[in-house]
Amino acid sequence: MLELRPSCEGCGKSLPPNAPDAMICSYECTFCENCALGTLDNVCPNCGGNFQPRPIRPRAMLAKNPAGAQRHSVHINEAGHAAFLERYRAIPPGER
Numbered sequence: 029m030l031e032l033r034p035s036c037e038g039c040g041k042s043l044p045p046n047a048p049d050a051m052i053c054s055y056e057c058t059f060c061e062n063c064a065l066g067t068l069d070n071v072c073p074n075c076g077g078n079f080q081p082r083p084i085r086p087r088a089m090l091a092k093n094p095a096g097a098q099r100h101s102v103h104i105n106e107a108g109h110a111a112f113l114e115r116y117r118a119i120p121p122g123e124r
Contacts (some may be wrong), residue, residue, distance in 0.1 A: 065079065068104070
């Protein structure tokens with residue numbers, strides 16, 4: 029089950045469970061759409077994977093399985109991400 033992290037790991041923006049602009053990679057790294065597709069150019073700075081829109085958990089299921097509450101640190105290692113971009117930018121996500 030997805031953790032549904034509460035904030036963007038890039039800029040700190042709050043991303044409640046129903047946020048339409050929450051994006052995740054396959055490891056659940058969570059970024060807002062602006063950071064994921066703009067700043068990070070659709071390459072996760074932690075794993076090199078791509079981003080997809082995070083599903084919205086129905087309200088009725090949030091009572092049974094609440095979203096995560098722990099905010100992750102807000103930081104993008106620019107040098108490390110530049111290396112990921114150099115390596116993966118031209119490679120389609122399914123071929124990385």
